[in-house]
Amino acid sequence: MTTNPPPIDSMLLRKTLGCFPTGVIVVTTLGDHGLPVGMTINSFSSVSLEPPLVLWSIARSAPSHGAFRTHPGFTLNILSDEQQLVSKQFATPSDEKFKGIDWQPGFKGTPVIQDAVAVLQCKTYQVYDGGDHEIFLGEVVDFKSSDKKPLVFYNGQFVDLATDTSTH
Numbered sequence: 203m204t205t206n207p208p209p210i211d212s213m214l215l216r217k218t219l220g221c222f223p224t225g226v227i228v229v230t231t232l233g234d235h236g237l238p239v240g241m242t243i244n245s246f247s248s249v250s251l252e253p254p255l256v257l258w259s260i261a262r263s264a265p266s267h268g269a270f271r272t273h274p275g276f277t278l279n280i281l282s283d284e285q286q287l288v289s290k291q292f293a294t295p296s297d298e299k300f301k302g303i304d305w306q307p308g309f310k311g312t313p314v315i316q317d318a319v320a321v322l323q324c325k326t327y328q329v330y331d332g333g334d335h336e337i338f339l340g341e342v343v344d345f346k347s348s349d350k351k352p353l354v355f356y357n358g359q360f361v362d363l364a365t366d367t368s369t370h
């Protein structure tokens with residue numbers, strides 16, 4: 203007789219996953235009538251250099267999901283530690299997410315947000331099933347970076363890297 207694993211406690215799992223610090227990104231695309239669409243994510247990972255591939259995942263239930271499914275590309279804007287408010291603005295469903303945001307059209311018109319630490323413009327390469335999420339794999343077609351400090355998310359909150367105790 204096989205024994206079933208114990209049921210997963212989603213709250214505990216969420217807390218455990220929060221032990222992994224991440225950067226914070228606003229991923230953008232264009233939606234209906236060419237309107238800008240964007241959402242805050244931290245599910246980013248680099249995947250491959252040749253070809254240059256990166257991934258992130260989106261909740262199937264997210265209002266912005268359809269736009270990312272339809273448009274052929276997206277832009278990943280890696281936020282700086284001065285863009286915490288931008289992160290919050292893009293983490294709340296709204297038709298006015300781009301209000302007060304300075305941006306320029308990038309690959310296939312997808313918004314490049316001003317003052318991001320780094321930007322990766324991508325062509326959608328593949329979309330995979332990821333349970334209640336879908337995993338988007340993008341081929342990087344253009345990119346830029348700067349020396350700005352990134353915004354960091356850890357344990358369910360933004361943390362300050364200002365006290366740099368790293369060793370080299």
Ligand SMILES: Cc1cc2nc3c(=O)[nH]c(=O)nc-3n(C[C@H](O)[C@H](O)[C@H](O)COP(=O)(O)O)c2cc1C
Nearest residue numbers: 241242243244245259260261264265266293294295
């Ligand atoms: C730090 C942070 C990271 C997030 N990461 C993701 C993510 O990787 N994937 C996702 O689907 N939602 C993520 N969210 C939640 C979305 O930002 C939120 O559901 C947003 O409202 C989605 O945009 P929409 O309502 O326009 O679809 C994250 C939120 C925060 C604050």
